[in-house]
Amino acid sequence: MNQFTKLFLAALLSGVVTLGTYKLLLDHTGYFAANNNSITTTANTSYGQTVGLASEAVDFTQAAENTIHTVVHVKNVSYKTLSNPILEYFYGYKGGQSQEQIGTGSGVIISADGYIVTNNHVIKDASEIEITLNNKKSYQAKLIGTDSKMDIALLKIDANEKLPYTSFANSDSVKIGEWVLAVGNPYNLTSTVTAGIVSAKARNLGTNGIQSFIQTDAAVNPGNSGGALVNTRGDLIGINTMISSMTGSYVGYSFAVPSNIARKIIEDIMEYGNVQRGILGVEGGELNAMASKELGLTQTEGFYIHKVAKNSGAEKSGLKKGDIIIKLDHQNIATYADLSGYINTKRPNDKVQVTIIREGATKVIPVSLSKNEFFSTEFKGIELENITPEDKKKFGITNGVKIKSITNPNLMQYQEELLGNIILSIDNIKVKDVESVSKMLNQKEEKQSIRLEMLNKNKEHLRVII
Template sequence: MEMKNLGNLFLVSLLSGATTLGAYKVFIEKGNTGSIVTSAPNYSKAVGLVPEGYDFTAAAEKAVHSVVHVKNVSVVTYNDPWASFFYGRGETQQYEQVGTGSGVIVSEDGYIVTNNHVIKDATELEVTLNNNKSYKAKLVGTDSKMDIALLKIDANEKLPFIVFGDSEAIKVGEWVLAVGNPYNLNSTVTAGIVSAKARNLDKASIQSFIQTDAAVNPGNSGGALVNARGELVGINTMISSPTGSYAGYSFAVPSNITKKIIEDLMQFGNVQRGILGIEGGELNAEAAKKYGINQTEGVYVNKVNKNSGAQKAGIEKGDIIVKLDDKKVNSNAELSSIVNTKRPNDLVKVTVLRDGKQMNIPVKLTKKELIQYEFNGIEFEDISDSDKQRFNIKNGIKIKEVSNNDYAEYANELKGSIVLRIDNMRVTDMESVSSYLAKKEEGQKAQYEIIAKNGRIYRIIL
């Protein structure tokens, strides 16, 4: 088909366009495949949820020795626009850029957890311990979706490491400490309380954060969030601020999710993420009225994905998920906080309300690669590394198939195109896109910004 035929469908357009502390013992023996064994520390002085006199010294002392300073050296390429303007050619220059953050030692043989954004694009990584010894670090693996990275250093001594606590067991109002290196100030400890759990900052995200009011600033990213017993309950990853500095709230990746991620990276080299296979909407009075139901708590199933464990187990559109493994679920973030600790083929007990009756449905989680994501007869899939290289992009999804007869004339051109934006939302991954599209009304269309196979950029409505 001639490219002019696309004019019937396309509007041509140009495309213009941290964290803190812990202490719960992780013991990893040499030769271990990556399983993390936890054991509670035995302090001579008992420390409660609200310590008498607010004495956090035992927890802080344990934590500061396990938190490290991470230096990221990256090479930035700069094209001189003035040289291009005056001489008709661009002059490329390269210079080193240094970024800093924090990390947490999780084993005596040198495994360190930090944020993915702390080490992103690094050509060289250096870790400095609390005793001022420095080591070159190598990257073991990352999980960009949850902003976690695992590093390894080789030291000639056993290193002080942190002990993982149960992030699911922490309570709103419980005291926590943030340990890290804000503004390159090593071994900084701040205190606050847990403000909220299972906080989702992006409505299309699979993330689930612990929110605290402990002061966290640039450089704290990748540091430890610990409870008053000195147990690691989170990895500090971001702040909510109009200025870029601490202004009231900070957010941490829960330790249960972090522990699962680093075990995966050790054993498999990548993250084994199990998918339930539903797209849901959080219930409240307004949503209940919209769906014509009385239930105001839980997750309403808008869509069940093809080939998913949920579909195979018999979960249906209109079901209301109220519990997962007997844990109450009121939001997508709460659902994600449980599912993100699981792997493909793990069984979860899904408690749903259907026609006013409660049912327990065992669901075997599916590998996300096996699930078909579809909207309005357009099937999508994640982009490959070769796609990223070919189109010079970092994020996006690919149109895999077109089954909607309304677009049959353009099917060959659409197949293989890369979606960059949907309704002005930047596309990062398939899961967030599917979650976003599932919230649309039946028959409602979406606007896509795509790169066609010829490399040109279009805006289309499908």
């Protein structure tokens, strides 16, 4: 047999094997056919249309169009007195030159009659607040109330027309990977829209107040603070408040106060004149592999209770050390940020269904959030709380409020001397408790000086003006 014949027979045999394999395995009657009962790997034909990331799959235009008209430019005018240390040292000169300082940010109109939410740091120490709408109209704004811990402030403008506004969405239902838009006024530009996804929820950055941010990769820059984070329907899911950056400009991630927290703060300010903080009354920490190993636990997610506060709702309901909180109402609790974020949406006396693991068994315990023992308010960067029976006995008093913490930078140098002091009167009016003080201070302007009479830790009477 010559060489040509051998090659021809080899090629023919190869073709027969290939055709037979196709018929056996890949044909519509073959082993891997779509209608074969063994294994099916065919993707749904609608997958690319509904789940794919093609730009035509998500339309941002309507949400952007609705939102840009509800986001405003906020101008903060303050005045700082500049002193001359040389003149003060040699000549005892105490005068100074007043210098105007201007800060800018964003805000979101939340009602047709002109209520606006923004960040507290955007309007902090403002003597004047000017609001510019997207149609270039400007108004002077009145400060209604603030919560520096959660970095939220409520403003009001009086316009001669009904204003477009953004509706609140339920931030608890926001999903990781969901498309979002950030709308604000970065670098003093007019309303700017950027898009991204929700990167994480209940993000704890170790700040003093907010412990439950929404993290997104939508570009947020200086000037965006106080602006809107909305979903693709244009509903408000957060108030943009900060960026994580070594340069001060956006480098990948930004953070927003969840709308449920912001809405609760705003409603409190409007209804009560102060923020009503509900307290569960437990101390502890979130579980992880290392913590669970040290505690001899198999559960690696949840909030482990180390201590239950006396007279708190948690104690009255029977929560105790060693319980692991895994759910509040229908909200899963895996971290401290999950727990604090949910509680921050509640008020004193609200009832929460607490799901715990105790000695391997799951229990659901209703807990009424505490009020009087832990109620606090804040003014000019001084957080106040009610005095305890021990305080009354120690100082020989029947009424007053205690300085709990200091956040005012101008008072930080006196923090050690002020913490724990008992305020007896404000502007010569005797104070009863935090609730009455809160109502009194709510009628005063932030820039207005007030006189305090207090007892320090040595029971000495002090009078100060702040």
